[in-house]
Amino acid sequence: MDLIDLSVTLEFTESEPAPVEIDYVDHARGADILGRPAGIDRRAFPDGLGLSLEYVRLTSHSGTHVDAPAHYGPLCEGRRARTIEELPLEWFFGPGVVLDCVGGVEDGPVTRAELEAQLGRIGYTLAPLDIVLLRTGADRLWGSGRYFTDFRGVSREATSWLVEQGIKVIGVDSFGFDPPFARMLEDYQRTGDARTLWPAHVYGREREYCQIERLANLGAVPVTHGFQVACFPVKLRRAGAGWSRVVAMVPS
Ligand SMILES: [Zn+2]
Numbered sequence: 001m002d003l004i005d006l007s008v009t010l011e012f013t014e015s016e017p018a019p020v021e022i023d024y025v026d027h028a029r030g031a032d033i034l035g036r037p038a039g040i041d042r043r044a045f046p047d048g049l050g051l052s053l054e055y056v057r058l059t060s061h062s063g064t065h066v067d068a069p070a071h072y073g074p075l076c077e078g079r080r081a082r083t084i085e086e087l088p089l090e091w092f093f094g095p096g097v098v099l100d101c102v103g104g105v106e107d108g109p110v111t112r113a114e115l116e117a118q119l120g121r122i123g124y125t126l127a128p129l130d131i132v133l134l135r136t137g138a139d140r141l142w143g144s145g146r147y148f149t150d151f152r153g154v155s156r157e158a159t160s161w162l163v164e165q166g167i168k169v170i171g172v173d174s175f176g177f178d179p180p181f182a183r184m185l186e187d188y189q190r191t192g193d194a195r196t197l198w199p200a201h202v203y204g205r206e207r208e209y210c211q212i213e214r215l216a217n218l219g220a221v222p223v224t225h226g227f228q229v230a231c232f233p234v235k236l237r238r239a240g241a242g243w244s245r246v247v248a249m250v251p252s
Helices: 027-038 112-122 156-163 181-191 199-203
Strands: 002-005 021-025 053-057 065-067 093-100 131-135 169-172 210-213 225-230 241-243 247-250
Touching: 021 027, 093 112, 112 156, 156 169, 156 199
Parallel strands: 093 131, 131 169, 169 210
Antiparallel strands: 002 247, 021 053, 065 210, 065 241, 093 225, 225 247
């Protein structure tokens, strides 16, 4: 079995509008901290070194992460929307399917017709709890500021079509699941229509589903289906998202 990493690295990058800050405590400083309760410092430790540590400041949506229903709104399907640590593990390990939706911001959000055409092309019928991964190619911009502004997003109708078939987790290899923020805000200013604002996310108030944002490397998966995906989110108390190391497991 081949394991393929579908995650970006949590790091300081222009691609993250809320910067990820990592404060590295080296082994010498770590010794001072560990020894402090006993009144000793780094000089007492073997080689003058203790243990390293990092302090991290980031959002729950930094890097590759899973959005929970509670991110979309306070209610989902008429009940309190579930937070990330409340969701069943069964949603996050299962058969994967990669659909080719390669394009840029000018192509607009991924449509239902595209998904149907791609499924027809690969001869695959979706089953409940499949993990659907949409490859737009936007991950090539990871590391640049354009990653935040130049991607397609996924339409509400494509999202609802998948969720109505029992799909609980949909992933995309771009900054976000909806179109770029500036584009949606411009659409709103032009039309005054609230439906232009984060339409796929807002759909998640009607039906429970999770989306994985900021996947990477989907082009490295050598098959379109017939593999497994693990995308377990980290358990953050009452949070609307959790980071995930997303891995494709491909039979060799
Ligand atoms: Zn998110």
